[in-house]
Amino acid sequence: MRRVLTPLGITGFALLALILFLAVFAPSIWGDRATTVDVPSALQGSSSEHWLGTDALGRDLFARVLVATRLSLELAAIATVIRVAVGLLLGTAPMFLGRRLGGVVMAAVTILVAFPALLVVLFLATIFGVGATGAVLAIGLAGAPSFARLCHTLFASVEASDYIAAARTAGVSRPRILFRHVLPNVAEPLVVSATIDMGYTLLAFAGLSFLGLGVQVPSYDWGQLMQDNLSRIYTDPLAAIGPGLAVVIAGLAFNFIGEAVARSFGTRDDVRRPVAPPRRVPASLRRQDQPDLLTVEDLRVDFTTSRGVSRPVRGVSFSVKAGEAVGIVGESGSGKSMTALAVAGLVDEAGVVDAGRLSFDGADLLDGGDHRRLLGTSLAMVFQDPMTSFNPAHRIGAQLAEVGRTHQALGRRVAWARAVDRLQAVRVREPERRARQYPFEFSGGMRQRAMLAMGLMGSPRLVIADEPTTALDVTVQKEVLALLGEIREQEGAALLFISHDVSVVREVCDRVLVMYAGRIVEDLPASELDESSHPYTRALVAAVPHMETDTDRPLAVIPGQMIDPSESPAGCAFAARCPRASVRCGVEEPVLEVLPSGARVACWHPGEARSVLMEKAEVRR
Amino acid sequence: MTLQLAAPAVRPASWLGGRWVRFAVRRTGRLLVSVWVLATAAFLMVHAVPGDPVRAALGANAPASLVEAKRASLGLDRPLLEQYLSFLQGLVTGDLGSSIVTQVEVSETIRTGLPGTLTLAVAAFVLAVAVSIPLGVGIAVLTRRGRARRTEFAFAGTSVVLGTIPDFLLGVLLVYLFAVELQWFPVAGRSGPESYVLPVIALAAGAVAILSRIMRVEMLAVLEADYMRTARAKRLSPLRTYLVHALPNAVTATLTIGGLLLGGLVAGTVLVENVFAWPGLGGTLVRSMLGKDYPLVQGIVLVYGVLVLLVQTLVDVLLALLDPRSTIGDS
Numbered sequence: 001m002r003r004v005l006t007p008l009g010i011t012g013f014a015l016l017a018l019i020l021f022l023a024v025f026a027p028s029i030w031g032d033r034a035t036t037v038d039v040p041s042a043l044q045g046s047s048s049e050h051w052l053g054t055d056a057l058g059r060d061l062f063a064r065v066l067v068a069t070r071l072s073l074e075l076a077a078i079a080t081v082i083r084v085a086v087g088l089l090l091g092t093a094p095m096f097l098g099r100r101l102g103g104v105v106m107a108a109v110t111i112l113v114a115f116p117a118l119l120v121v122l123f124l125a126t127i128f129g130v131g132a133t134g135a136v137l138a139i140g141l142a143g144a145p146s147f148a149r150l151c152h153t154l155f156a157s158v159e160a161s162d163y164i165a166a167a168r169t170a171g172v173s174r175p176r177i178l179f180r181h182v183l184p185n186v187a188e189p190l191v192v193s194a195t196i197d198m199g200y201t202l203l204a205f206a207g208l209s210f211l212g213l214g215v216q217v218p219s220y221d222w223g224q225l226m227q228d229n230l231s232r233i234y235t236d237p238l239a240a241i242g243p244g245l246a247v248v249i250a251g252l253a254f255n256f257i258g259e260a261v262a263r264s265f266g267t268r269d270d271v272r273r274p275v276a277p278p279r280r281v282p283a284s285l286r287r288q289d290q291p292d293l294l295t296v297e298d299l300r301v302d303f304t305t306s307r308g309v310s311r312p313v314r315g316v317s318f319s320v321k322a323g324e325a326v327g328i329v330g331e332s333g334s335g336k337s338m339t340a341l342a343v344a345g346l347v348d349e350a351g352v353v354d355a356g357r358l359s360f361d362g363a364d365l366l367d368g369g370d371h372r373r374l375l376g377t378s379l380a381m382v383f384q385d386p387m388t389s390f391n392p393a394h395r396i397g398a399q400l401a402e403v404g405r406t407h408q409a410l411g412r413r414v415a416w417a418r419a420v421d422r423l424q425a426v427r428v429r430e431p432e433r434r435a436r437q438y439p440f441e442f443s444g445g446m447r448q449r450a451m452l453a454m455g456l457m458g459s460p461r462l463v464i465a466d467e468p469t470t471a472l473d474v475t476v477q478k479e480v481l482a483l484l485g486e487i488r489e490q491e492g493a494a495l496l497f498i499s500h501d502v503s504v505v506r507e508v509c510d511r512v513l514v515m516y517a518g519r520i521v522e523d524l525p526a527s528e529l530d531e532s533s534h535p536y537t538r539a540l541v542a543a544v545p546h547m548e549t550d551t552d553r554p555l556a557v558i559p560g561q562m563i564d565p566s567e568s569p570a571g572c573a574f575a576a577r578c579p580r581a582s583v584r585c586g587v588e589e590p591v592l593e594v595l596p597s598g599a600r601v602a603c604w605h606p607g608e609a610r611s612v613l614m615e616k617a618e619v620r621r
Numbered sequence: 622m623t624l625q626l627a628a629p630a631v632r633p634a635s636w637l638g639g640r641w642v643r644f645a646v647r648r649t650g651r652l653l654v655s656v657w658v659l660a661t662a663a664f665l666m667v668h669a670v671p672g673d674p675v676r677a678a679l680g681a682n683a684p685a686s687l688v689e690a691k692r693a694s695l696g697l698d699r700p701l702l703e704q705y706l707s708f709l710q711g712l713v714t715g716d717l718g719s720s721i722v723t724q725v726e727v728s729e730t731i732r733t734g735l736p737g738t739l740t741l742a743v744a745a746f747v748l749a750v751a752v753s754i755p756l757g758v759g760i761a762v763l764t765r766r767g768r769a770r771r772t773e774f775a776f777a778g779t780s781v782v783l784g785t786i787p788d789f790l791l792g793v794l795l796v797y798l799f800a801v802e803l804q805w806f807p808v809a810g811r812s813g814p815e816s817y818v819l820p821v822i823a824l825a826a827g828a829v830a831i832l833s834r835i836m837r838v839e840m841l842a843v844l845e846a847d848y849m850r851t852a853r854a855k856r857l858s859p860l861r862t863y864l865v866h867a868l869p870n871a872v873t874a875t876l877t878i879g880g881l882l883l884g885g886l887v888a889g890t891v892l893v894e895n896v897f898a899w900p901g902l903g904g905t906l907v908r909s910m911l912g913k914d915y916p917l918v919q920g921i922v923l924v925y926g927v928l929v930l931l932v933q934t935l936v937d938v939l940l941a942l943l944d945p946r947s948t949i950g951d952s
């Protein structure tokens with residue numbers, strides 16, 4: 001309720017209070033004034049005595065508008081009651097009449113809803129006849145189908161719930177289920193809807209009376225007063241407009257309340273603009289001339305929300321050499337995907353990306369220049385969900401050709417031919433026909449291959465693949481991974497492969513970065529995953545799903561939860577879940593140390609595996 | 622070589638053509654069924670009127686013989702099924718009967734009134750779509766992620782108020798401001814192009830208010846979609862990202878929700894025509910309802926219904942052009 005009392009809601013309720021007051025008291029206060037015939041002062045314009053002027057019989061129009069509040073509101077209320085009652089009856093019909101008959105009723109409702117309410121009102125008003133009674137019936141019944149459909153939708157959602165099913169199996173009768181279980185659960189939205197519709201009903205009534213089909217003389221509502229005085233718009237505009245303003249105020253009252261209630265239900269996006277401008281390290285401090293293809297130093301991503309600052313990536317440094325395949329593993333929330341997006345410059349505007357250094361293929365991506373062509377042709381992206389990553393409105397071929405047209409200045413035909421060729425390169429059969437198809441005509445695996453083909457429109461030096469196989473089934477996964485391997489070989493492209501699945505990363509990558517809570521906790525060759533030093537890496541490796549584990553719930557075996565990206569713990573972020581945690585771990589954050597072997601680890605107690613690693617390193621030397 | 626020769630058999634064009642043909646057949650079928658349901662409803666309307674419609678139309682003082690003769694000439698003394706069949710037959714041949722009051726053929730009256738109503742409805746439809754889409758997109762881009770809160774507030778407020786003011790009332794206000802006070806446009810009637818301005822605005826304004834709000838919400842949703850991230854990953858120009866990748870999807874969603882509203886414009890002409898003394902079917906409908914001239918009411922209601930169905934079909938065709946998935950409808 002508190003959230004409803006926004007300025008909008010308060011205005012709505014104040015207007016409603018005013019209208020209700022007038023409906024109750026206006027006839028007794030201004031009733032005489034509104035009906036006193038005073039022919040000599042007929043058809044006067046606005047004056048201090050008669051604010052809106054007088055009508056053809058010299059009656060004060062302002063008083064008549066105030067008094068008409070009662071009838072206008074009454075008629076709208078009765079029509080709303082009819083609408084709700086008949087709507088409920090129709091909406092519950094499927095529950096009582098069974099599937100067949102209920103289906104027929106709902107089909108009829110669907111047809112009726114498709115017609116504009118005003119047309120249905122005019123249709124029904126013809127049957128019920130001209131006049132207030134006919135109008136009430138017509139407006140009430142015309143609104144019933146849409147209310148019935150709302151009921152039906154709400155009921156259906158409640159009916160699907162477990163406790164209704166339980167009541168059913170327990171043999172509770174249908175009316176009892178309806179009144180005890182279903183209605184109480186949907187009462188709130190129904191009441192809100194009826195309130196909002198009351199406003200529209202008022203307007204509809206005004207319209208009908210304005211046409212002369214509603215309230216008849218000597219009774220009068222707002223619409224009738226409008227019709228009566230419309231012709232005076234030249235001489236006494238207020239007389240023509242005044243009753244209309246009353247209609248609008250009443251309509252707004254209901255609409256404002258409805259809007260305020262609806263807004264209090266809806267979740268508002270409360271992401272604010274980032275406040276701090278990105279902190280940049282002066283160019284002179286950046287190390288130049290690194291031979292690496294991709295260099296990332298101290299990468300951070302911050303999101304400022306109304307609940308505080310969230311830091312999904314907190315100072316990540318790594319590099320990828322040309323042709324190298326690097327994996328990033330971690331649970332969801334570890335910041336691995338955000339790292340990939342930040343590297344690709346695809347973090348959306350709400351996030352602030354900052355780094356000591358971020359260079360790709362010799363270009364400084366932080367220098368503020370336009371790197372669109374470089375990134376568009378040399379950096380390929382593959383995303384997790386192939387079902388949603390293509391634009392549903394365009395042909396696959398066009399979505400591929402677009403890259404060539406934008407960055408390589410290819411003509412329409414040449415770009416299309418290249419798109420077809422690239423589809424062939426990723427082994428899409430009948431590429432010409434497929435290119436003309438839309439994404440929904442592609443299977444998941446084919447889309448992922450088409451996504452790779454999109455990257456191949458240029459000549460990618462780095463492919464960033466964010467969980468590219470997670471949404472696919474096992475055989476298709478294999479195909480896509482094999483294809484990735486081929487592309488690396490042919491193009492000499494490097495790969496940054498983000499996954500939660502250690503076994504896939506082990507298969508695909510040369511080197512693995514393990515991320516936890518926005519930081520890299522270990523960086524080691526993929527071949528040495530089994531001899532890892534960090535307790536988190538060990539847990540990840542141990543949690544690799546076996547044949548019998550449910551693949552939908554990877555890594556469920558590591559007890560405990562990742563810290564929230566808006567918290568910043570004093571010590572090691574993994575401490576709460578770590579079997580080796582000591583007092584030091586809780587107060588001091590471990591730094592990422594470079595081991596003699598070149599591997600890196602951030603842990604105060606790397607354990608016995610560390611010595612093994614070091615020995616190996618010694619042996620190698 | 623054989624492979625290349627075989628290829629044209631599954632040429633995309635014919636394959637695509639097949640889908641469009643199927644879409645056209647299915648949609649036309651639905652339209653015809655809807656028209657039949659509508660015609661049946663219009664037929665039953667007259668018979669659902671309590672009492673004797675002819676007596677009601679001619680008044681209590683009309684001699685019984687006249688009423689009887691009229692009943693016979695309207696065919697009301699025949700069995701219901703026979704009347705129904707001849708009514709449907711009349712529809713096919715364009716014979717909608719004649720007015721009880723004036724004897725003028727209903728089809729003749731419709732022929733004179735339809736152009737006025739149709740131009741009004743079409744102009745309002747075009748204006749509503751042409752204004753609300755760019756407006757919704759513009760506001761969505763401006764107010765994305767809680768930016769420009771004041772703009773958002775002003776837009777939401779204006780659209781709620783504008784959406785609440787009924788079209789006929791807005792018409793009255795417009796007449797007062799721009800015709801009586803400023804005298805920029807004629808007060809009423811259908812003459813030159815300038816006479817269209819006020820009625821069309823009055824009719825379309827409410828639809829613009831609501832459609833642009835829907836458009837804004839849909840655009841905001843589309844901007845967050847995965848395929849927009851793909852578009853950004855392709856490093857297209859921002860303009861291309863918005864126009865080619867976001868717009869069609871947002872328009873599709875908006876039309877799906879707003880199609881009903883656009884059909885409502887047809888019915889809205891009745892009220893607006895009344896305000897502007899516009900020579901269309903609206904005035905005739907109201908007069909015939911007041912005069913209980915049922916054959917005329919029946920014919921005009923039928924015409925409005927068909928117009929609504931045509932608008933819905935048009936919206937569906939637009940949707941099919943924008944979003945290929947909708948050609949493979951389930952119904």
Ligand code: SF4
Nearest residue numbers: 572575578585603604
């Ligand atoms: S630093 Fe301590 S808590 Fe963190 S992983 Fe190492 S042993 Fe565990």
